[in-house]
Amino acid sequence: MIKVEEVTKRFEKDLVLKELNLNINKGSIYGLLGSNGAGKTTLLKIISGIIKANSGKVTIEDKLIFENALLKDKLIFIPDTPYFFSHYTVNQLADFYKNTYSSWNQNRFQQLGKIFKLDPRKKVHRFSKGMQRQVAFWLAFSTMPEVLILDEPFDGLDPVIRKKVKGLIIQDVAEREMTVLISSHNLREVEDICDYIGILHNGGFVLEKDLDDLKSDVHKIQIAFNGDPPEKLIESLNIVHQEKRGSVNIWIVKGDYADVDQEIRSYQPILKDILPLTLEEIFIYEMEGVGYAIENVLV
Amino acid sequence: MRLKMSWFNKEIAIQNFRSVGWISIAYFLLLLFTLPLSILMMLTGEDDNFANYYDDLISFNIEFQFMMLMIVPLLIGLFIFRYIQVKPMADFMHSLPIKRLRLFDHHFWMGYLLLFLPVILNAFFLVLLYFFSNHQGLIELKDIGDWLLVYFMYGSLIYTVTVFIGFITGISVVQAILTIVMLLFPTGIIVLIYSNLDLLLYGFSQAYAWDIRTSALSPITDMLDYYYYEVSWLRLIPYVLLCVIFYLLSKFLYLKRPIEAASQALAFPQLKPIFKFGVTFCFMLLGGMYFAEVQGQVGWIIFGYIIFAILGYFLSEMILQKNWRVWNAWRGFFTYAGLTTIILLIIVFDIFGYETKIPTGEEIEGVYVSEDGYSYFEENQFREDNKLTSKRSIEQVRKLHEALINDKQNQTINPNYHPDSKNIYLIYYLEDGSEVVREYFIQHSQQYNELLKPLFETQEYKEIQEPWMSLEKEKVDSISLNSPFISMELSDPIKMEAFMQKIKEDYQKRSYEEMQYRENNIYYAEFQINDEYYHANFSDQDEETITWIKENFPDFSLAAEDLLHLVILSENHSEEILWELDNWKEGTDYWILEETGHIETVLEANQSIDWEDNYTVGVYDKVNNGYLYTFQVNKEDMPALILEKMK
Numbered sequence: 001m002i003k004v005e006e007v008t009k010r011f012e013k014d015l016v017l018k019e020l021n022l023n024i025n026k027g028s029i030y031g032l033l034g035s036n037g038a039g040k041t042t043l044l045k046i047i048s049g050i051i052k053a054n055s056g057k058v059t060i061e062d063k064l065i066f067e068n069a070l071l072k073d074k075l076i077f078i079p080d081t082p083y084f085f086s087h088y089t090v091n092q093l094a095d096f097y098k099n100t101y102s103s104w105n106q107n108r109f110q111q112l113g114k115i116f117k118l119d120p121r122k123k124v125h126r127f128s129k130g131m132q133r134q135v136a137f138w139l140a141f142s143t144m145p146e147v148l149i150l151d152e153p154f155d156g157l158d159p160v161i162r163k164k165v166k167g168l169i170i171q172d173v174a175e176r177e178m179t180v181l182i183s184s185h186n187l188r189e190v191e192d193i194c195d196y197i198g199i200l201h202n203g204g205f206v207l208e209k210d211l212d213d214l215k216s217d218v219h220k221i222q223i224a225f226n227g228d229p230p231e232k233l234i235e236s237l238n239i240v241h242q243e244k245r246g247s248v249n250i251w252i253v254k255g256d257y258a259d260v261d262q263e264i265r266s267y268q269p270i271l272k273d274i275l276p277l278t279l280e281e282i283f284i285y286e287m288e289g290v291g292y293a294i295e296n297v298l299v
Numbered sequence: 300m301r302l303k304m305s306w307f308n309k310e311i312a313i314q315n316f317r318s319v320g321w322i323s324i325a326y327f328l329l330l331l332f333t334l335p336l337s338i339l340m341m342l343t344g345e346d347d348n349f350a351n352y353y354d355d356l357i358s359f360n361i362e363f364q365f366m367m368l369m370i371v372p373l374l375i376g377l378f379i380f381r382y383i384q385v386k387p388m389a390d391f392m393h394s395l396p397i398k399r400l401r402l403f404d405h406h407f408w409m410g411y412l413l414l415f416l417p418v419i420l421n422a423f424f425l426v427l428l429y430f431f432s433n434h435q436g437l438i439e440l441k442d443i444g445d446w447l448l449v450y451f452m453y454g455s456l457i458y459t460v461t462v463f464i465g466f467i468t469g470i471s472v473v474q475a476i477l478t479i480v481m482l483l484f485p486t487g488i489i490v491l492i493y494s495n496l497d498l499l500l501y502g503f504s505q506a507y508a509w510d511i512r513t514s515a516l517s518p519i520t521d522m523l524d525y526y527y528y529e530v531s532w533l534r535l536i537p538y539v540l541l542c543v544i545f546y547l548l549s550k551f552l553y554l555k556r557p558i559e560a561a562s563q564a565l566a567f568p569q570l571k572p573i574f575k576f577g578v579t580f581c582f583m584l585l586g587g588m589y590f591a592e593v594q595g596q597v598g599w600i601i602f603g604y605i606i607f608a609i610l611g612y613f614l615s616e617m618i619l620q621k622n623w624r625v626w627n628a629w630r631g632f633f634t635y636a637g638l639t640t641i642i643l644l645i646i647v648f649d650i651f652g653y654e655t656k657i658p659t660g661e662e663i664e665g666v667y668v669s670e671d672g673y674s675y676f677e678e679n680q681f682r683e684d685n686k687l688t689s690k691r692s693i694e695q696v697r698k699l700h701e702a703l704i705n706d707k708q709n710q711t712i713n714p715n716y717h718p719d720s721k722n723i724y725l726i727y728y729l730e731d732g733s734e735v736v737r738e739y740f741i742q743h744s745q746q747y748n749e750l751l752k753p754l755f756e757t758q759e760y761k762e763i764q765e766p767w768m769s770l771e772k773e774k775v776d777s778i779s780l781n782s783p784f785i786s787m788e789l790s791d792p793i794k795m796e797a798f799m800q801k802i803k804e805d806y807q808k809r810s811y812e813e814m815q816y817r818e819n820n821i822y823y824a825e826f827q828i829n830d831e832y833y834h835a836n837f838s839d840q841d842e843e844t845i846t847w848i849k850e851n852f853p854d855f856s857l858a859a860e861d862l863l864h865l866v867i868l869s870e871n872h873s874e875e876i877l878w879e880l881d882n883w884k885e886g887t888d889y890w891i892l893e894e895t896g897h898i899e900t901v902l903e904a905n906q907s908i909d910w911e912d913n914y915t916v917g918v919y920d921k922v923n924n925g926y927l928y929t930f931q932v933n934k935e936d937m938p939a940l941i942l943e944k945m946k
Contacts, residue, residue: 011559012568050393051558073396083391085314099310100395 001026001179002047002147007056009042016042018203019056024196027177029169031194033187038200040183041080044151047181048077060147073102074146078153082136090120090135094142101143109142115164130156137165141172148172150182154189166193191279199287207286211279218282219260221251224271233267241285252277252285308397308405315409319378326371327417333360333367335424342432356425356438356446365522372414372454373478376461377471379410383553384471389561403553407462407546414458418450449522452538456518457482459545466552467570469563473618485516491584498591498600499646501654501707504724504738506673564618572631575615579635582611604643608636654707657700658727658735664688665728666696668754672722672738685763686728695754700725702750703739710740719744719815752811761806764814767826767833768803772796779825780848782855783920783927794851798824798844805841813840821928822855839902865892865901866917867941890944897941905936 004022008015016039024030034040045051047058049065049072058065065071084093098104113120116134118127124135133156140148148169154162170193172178184190190197191211198208218240223229224247237260241252248271253260257274264272277285334356357364382388392402425443432438457478464478480487490513497505514520518538552566560566565574586607590599612632616625649655665686687693703723721744727735741747754760762768778789778798789795802824820836837844848855867890892898901916913931920927 045390045559048394050390067398069396069398069401071396072394075394075396077390077394079387079390081387083387085317087317096310096314099308100397102396 001061002181003059003062004043004047005057005059007043007046007053007058009039009046009051009053011042016203017046017053020204022198022205022208024179024181026179027173028196029173029180029182029194030196030198031190032181032183032198032200033185033190034183034200035185039203040185040200041151043200044077044149044181044183048072048075048149050077075149076101076140076143076145076147077149078133078136078140078151080152080155082132084124084132084135086125087123089123090118090138093124093135093139094120097139097143101145103144105142105144108144109138112138112141112168115168130158130161133157134161134165137168141168144176146176146178148178148180150180152184153182154184169193187280187283199283201292206292207283209286214282214286215276215279216257217254218277218285219253219255219257220275220277220281221253221260221264222248222271222273222275223251223264223269224248225267225269229269230267233263236263241288252281311397311402311405312409315379315406316413318381319375319410319413322371322374322378323413323417326367326414327420329363329367330417330421331424333363334421335428338425338428338437342428342437355442357449368450368453368522369457369519372458373461373475375410375414376458376465376478377475379406379413380462380465381471382406383465383556383558384469384474384561386559386561389558393558399553400550403550407549410462411455411458414454415451418447418454422447448532448535452535453518453522455542456538456545459542459549463545463549463552466549466556467566469560469566473564479519482519483517486513486520487517488581489513489516491581491588494588494591495584496646498587499643500649501710502704502737502739503653504673504736506724506738564621571619575612575619575631576635578615579608579611579632580639582614583608583639586610608632608639655704656735657697657704658729660690660693660697662729662731663693663697663727664730666693667724667726667728668696668760669724670721670744670751670755672724682726683728686726687757687759687763689757689759692754692757692759695750695757696725699723699747699750699754700737702747703741709742715742717743721747748811755811755814758807761809761814765806765835767824767835768806770799770826770828770833772799774828775799776827776829778827780822780852780855781825782822785855787852787855798847799826801843801847802835802837802841805837805844806835808843809841840906862895862898863893863919863921865898866890866919867892867901868915868917892941892944897944900938901932901941904932904938906930906932 002022002024004020007017007020009017020039020043022043032040032043042051046053047060047065049058049068052066060071060075063071065075085096088096094109098106116138118131118134118138124132127135133153137153153165157165169178169180173180182190182194187197195211196209197211197214199206229249237251238254239251240254243250261274264274337359382392393399395402397405422443425438425446426440429438429440429443460481461474461478464481465474468474468477493503493505496503514524556566565571583604586603586605587600589607590603594600609632612635613625613628616628616631617623620628645651665683665688667682667686687696721741723739723741725735725737725739729735744751755764772795775795778795780787780789780798789798820838822837824835824837826833826835839845868888892901902918912934914934914937915929916932917929918927919925
């Protein structure tokens with residue numbers, strides 16, 4: 001649905017994105033990870049049609065997004081600090097959105113009001129930072145967008161609200177096949193809701209993965225043999241990382257669980273334990289594989 | 300399509316009103332108080348004369364009106380397009396499903412409406428006042444039209460230029476400053492270039508260059524010149540054209556503008572060198588002008604050029620980088636310095652031969668000469684009509700010009716003015732229709748007497764200098780003769796003709812020095828032709844004329860008996876003392892002569908035209924019991940009898 005092809009963006013002399021490609025399917029939630037300055041916000045603004053890439057193209061449903069009012073009508077971008085016209089109340093802002101977006105749903109706006117429990121007659125600038133962010137979500141969900149782009153959306157939200165918002169996102173994705181792109185510098189924040197993850201570093205993707213594949217594909221194996229582990233086994237397994245503690249070897253192995261299990265059994269180890277990895281561990285090892293230390297790329 | 304997708308977005312209009320509506324409302328109230336209300340107060344007041352105080356509506360509190368006229372369009376232009384300068388707002392507005400050009404038109408025309416609604420409403424009130432007041436002399440419908448026109452012209456241009464500049468920069472403060480600079484630029488740069496050429500090129504006539512009414516090139520200076528022109532609908536044309544151009548340019552730039560340029564000094568990096576070198580160049584010229592005005596020595600002027608260029612360069616660098624620490628950006632400055640030095644050298648070494656150019660005799664159709672420099676009151680046509688065309692005069696001018704060129708070394712930029720200093724101003728009208736204009740300052744014209752005398756003593760020059768010299772006797776309706784005490788009419792054609800004959804002869808006889816320095820021209824003749832009057836001054840030294848008058852009108856001329864006394868001042872006293880004898884200070888050297896015989900003797904002494912070793916003689920008459928005129932007598936020429944008296 002969202003297609004980014006060979007996008008390059010410079011801010012004067014600084015190269016922010018270089019020949020970047022990205023593909024997001026309809027109805028999926030894509031997590032864009034990267035440390036500060038990796039180019040996440042720039043990429044999101046380009047996909048939202050706010051700024052223009054120096055080269056390459058961004059399409060949504062095969063149409064170019066830049067200066068395309070019809071497409072933007074179905075897309076909502078919430079920046080890391082949401083912007084509101086000064087001295088507007090939530091109701092006034094709702095009127096603005098109602099007038100500007102064709103898919104505005106007044107019923108939903110009223111229903112969501114009950115969930116967020118904020119007074120719509122109050123000026124938004126009177127609200128705290130976290131409450132302002134809730135207002136941004138409130139308005140965004142009420143416009144029933146087909147594409148929702150969120151820049152660091154969970155910063156400053158308390159766990160209860162965070163859960164609520166995540167629930168709303170998942171609900172819309174499930175019910176209306178909304179497509180969501182979320183950026184974050186924190187993996188733990190998005191791992192429970194995203195089904196795709198891309199790690200951006202220095203203007204390019206270091207890694208792009210389907211999370212379901214990832215989790216079932218990488219395994220942590222604790223294994224011990226009489227003497228050294230057989231060379232043949234080591235060669236046949238795709239080991240991305242290995243350590244030794246006493247006589248116990250710890251391997252991180254990529255591959256289908258059943259295949260790996262069977263292969264190991266055939267060598268009759270004294271001790272064998274295949275464990276799932278946390279997402280963070282997977283990333284640490286994956287990044288090692290492509291030559292990055294994760295702490296340089298993610299916080 | 301649904302209403303939502305139509306051109307007009309009600310909510311954006313509301314947002315526009317919330318952001319600039321306050322300016323509009325304040326503007327409306329200020330205008331209301333400045334015009335309709337104050338006129339209403341005058342109409343209901345006691346003073347019935349007020350209609351005479353004001354010619355038009357702009358004159359009411361003119362300074363305040365002009366201030367509003369400049370500031371309000373600027374403010375509205377700044378605030379209505381504020382959304383492209385504030386990053387979060389720019390991102391938000393451009394994430395909306397509205398195309399840029401639609402956003403632009405929406406904001407532009409809302410701003411325009413809010414700018415002119417107050418003006419139109421007030422004009423409407425003025426029209427009501429016009430119809431309901433009995434004193435219809437105070438406001439005319441035409442005045443209201445003119446007033447609207449002035450507001451429309453300047454307001455529209457300042458507003459569109461503000462908007463245009465907004466798309467070049469990403470900072471509102473820079474937008475405001477650049478707008479003002481841009482509005483002043485056409486006039487300012489010409490002032491700077493001309494005043495610097497004046498420094499660098501010997502003979503360059505800065506004043507002549509002004510003649511194209513430079514101030515009209517910039518709306519701000521044009522507005523301040525309001526008194527000098529008639530409001531006319533024709534003047535609207537260039538303004539409307541410029542507005543359309545800036546409107547279209549703004550749209551064009553908006554399409555090209557990166558939204559992330561918000562909070563950058565310049566939105567288009569391509570403009571940076573232009574901005575940087577432009578600022579540096581203007582500062583350099585300003586520095587040259589400043590030091591020339593204040594100090595005037597070549598060394599200081601060069602110093603001014605260098606220091607101000609450096610200042611301008613780093614200032615622009617600071618604005619662009621938004622940082623004080625720009626000292627490592629030297630390289631660009633050397634490029635600039637190199638280029639400028641070449642340009643300056645071309646001018647200083649006069650590669651194009653500007654300074655030494657004297658048109659040849661055959662090329663010249665005529666030449667206009669003035670010894671008082673350029674006059675703003677003269678029309679170009681007047682100068683052309685009064686050019687010298689005889690071969691002799693032209694040759695004489697060329698000789699003078701050559702001498703002036705050879706005298707270049709003795710010129711200083713800020714010369715001292717002496718009583719005999721002169722500004723020689725030349726226009727050669729060439730056969731091919733072009734003009735060569737030069738202006739030279741002569742500190743002591745006496746050094747040039749040899750060249751000036753033959754030129755200014757020609758009949759041709761005298762006739763040009765005094766318009767009455769070329770009057771035809773038959774056309775003159777009447778002549779009046781005036782002395783300090785008496786005025787009489789000549790209407791007899793024979794006498795009129797005789798008088799004109801005499802006074803013309805006397806004028807032809809006057810020497811160059813007399814034309815310059817005679818101060819006792821206490822009589823004048825006035826020639827009337829239809830409704831035009833021509834003045835001719837003369838004195839007792841115009842013997843033919845005086846003799847003729849004495850024969851025909853014995854009462855006319857001033858005799859020694861008519862005088863109260865003479866006051867002779869020694870050389871070091873200011874003449875001003877003569878005008879206020881009552882405040883005479885103790886200890887000054889002066890002598891009062893009261894005897895008719897003595898007075899006659901002094902009056903007959905040779906009058907001096909030198910400026911040294913003179914006595915100043917003040918002449919006072921009995922009838923008015925007051926000061927008439929002064930003249931100078933050289934110490935050596937003072938009759939012994941009087942010197943004796945003065946001891």
